[in-house]
Amino acid sequence: MSSFEELYLHYRGLPLPRGTFSEDFKYFEEFNFKDDDILVVTYPKSGTTWMKEILTLVLNSGDLTLFQTIPCWLRVPHIEMKAMAKHMEQLASPRSLSTHFLYNMMPSSLHTSKAKVIYVMRNPKDILVSSYYFHQMANFLEDPGTLDEFMDKFLKGRVFYGKWTDHVKSWKCAELGDRIMFITYEEMIQDLPASVTRISNFLCHNLSEDAIPKIAEYCSFKSMKDNKMSNYSTLPKETMDHDKSPFMRKGIAGDWKIHLNSEQQTLFTSAIRKELEGQNFSLPWSLD
Template sequence: MSLSNEFLLEYEGILIPRETHSLESLKFAQDFKFKDDDVVAVTYPKSGTTWMQEILPLVLSGGDLTPIQSTVNWDRVPWLEETRLANVVDKMTSPRAMVSHFPYNLMPSSFHSSKAKVIYVMRNPKDVAVSSFYFHQMASFLEDPGTFDEFLDKFLEGRVLFGKWTDHVSSWKLAKLGERILFLTYEEMVQDLGAAIRRISDFLCLDLSEDIIQKIAEHCTFKSMKANTMSNFSLVPKKYMDSDKSPFLRKGVAGDWKNHFNSEQEARFTSVIQKELEAAGLSFPFN
């Protein structure tokens, strides 16, 4: 039975929001021609995508603040699969930075034949579920999440945007990309943003000075992004995102799940995630 409805489109077995995607945009993504110097930050939704849209332009420009001060984040680092890419791709200069929520198996053929690099950002799925729950409350183009307990069931079953968290993570963790992929966690970015930016810089073979690294880190803090109208989604009309219900940039912390899960929910959630990762030959890297 199809899970498509007025809010969601089912594509290759995963659910995608109709408001920002279309069959045309998904075909555009599949036909997209990757260049060897392209960089794509891949995330499961609510795992640090907006953060990477802030960091990547600054790293690639050597700390020039112009991109984050003059261009909204969905245009400066567009989503590979969303409708907006077709409108801005011709204006993008190399090296191009993009983001994507695609699992590995949905990446276009040109990606596989290119030398384009991937930064995969992974976040504790318990925090992902909490963030996604609040996002569903404030985004009018998504279904009401129901109670938190009901939403956790949907999350574990993969009846949420871009399918199961474990499937998404496994698809990229098991991809044979060698030196083309860098794995980061949201948690290490929270703990030491400068060190994470240094890893990104080194991965992209950029020789950024420590002063530039710290400058980028200062402008990519949660506080700085929340105050930046080019980055905080405040320019999105209220009929699409109602910040009175929940701000888009809500907390930007690690471990907020402890304020939402009861002991039974935490045990059930962790057990399911661990078993599915173990079945894929992976371990659960979060507390």
């Protein structure tokens, strides 16, 4: 079994899997944002793929061509991954991009451009559970061990991309004015058509009345779970072993309630609250 040190490199304090990153971040640091770029920002397992798919269909007014023929990670590439450089250069404007990095790590061009940011938040208890299963099937990540062991690593930031609280604090305090939109995984589950409308309005991309329910239908969990361009099933088993756990597992809110016992819930909630003490923002859901 590979150790944490063997599996991860560190960039500005964040643990990143060596299997998907090079140690050269010059391309990222010099990345040039364009004024019409759209950046999806998430902490891992917060609805990244979901937002990528919605964004693709919103920008294409519900046309399914790209959605059904190009994998989501190529349509909306991660800007921190050097391997995606060529794909990003070939994208037509407006470009859809993504990142799991913190706000204070962003290239200077984000601040000088007019690029828009969509930040997706999710209840950290559900992120914990989803990430636990993802670590079981993603062979480029450290084996999670027991749920207790993994929760300890998660709270200490010994997981890829570090602490959830650091991520949320950095972007909640981002000085981007009306260029950033915050939306939650939970509100997308509760009313996806309304969320699609809100996203299209933020992007000033008018959709027809017919397009909104169509986008919501094709971006439903069942539809994406069956879409090979969304579900990562085309990747080799050596990268992601879907026999251990599917990449798209449940797509629900509140799954933590059947995984965490009362002691784990108390410990987790206490740790998160302590990390967020003194912040000038409130979370959109109760941690209890």
